[in-house]
Amino acid sequence: MALIEYGVTLCPLCGEPINTPEECISFPHFIEDRGDPFWQYSDAAFHKKCFESWPNKLEFIARFETFKRISEK
Ligand SMILES: [Zn+2]
Numbered sequence: 253m254a255l256i257e258y259g260v261t262l263c264p265l266c267g268e269p270i271n272t273p274e275e276c277i278s279f280p281h282f283i284e285d286r287g288d289p290f291w292q293y294s295d296a297a298f299h300k301k302c303f304e305s306w307p308n309k310l311e312f313i314a315r316f317e318t319f320k321r322i323s324e325k
Contacts, residue, residue: 256270256273256276256278256297258270258271258272258273258276259271261297263297263298263299263302264292264293264296264298265298265299265302265303265306266299266302268299270297270298270299275299275300275301276297276298276299276300277297277298277299277300277303278296278297278298279293279294279295279296279297279316280294280295281294281295282294282295282315282316282319282320282323283315283319290308290311290312290315293312
């Protein structure tokens with residue numbers, strides 16, 4: 253999973269630090285292609301409230317689900 257240092261790690265959606273585990277949601281590194289628009293969000297931690305209101309949330313989750321299906325085979 254993403255390495256998170258509370259109070260230091262910045263949420264890529266709002267640019268503010270993530271201060272507590274309770275407000276954090278994180279994803280492992282699952283996109284290899286640096287040209288992928290979601291690459292910077294793979295292996296990242298977000299504020300839950302930012303992630304919930306992120307317009308790309310559903311597409312991102314779909315990508316992650318696809319990755320999990322492939323990697324579990
Ligand atoms: Zn945020």
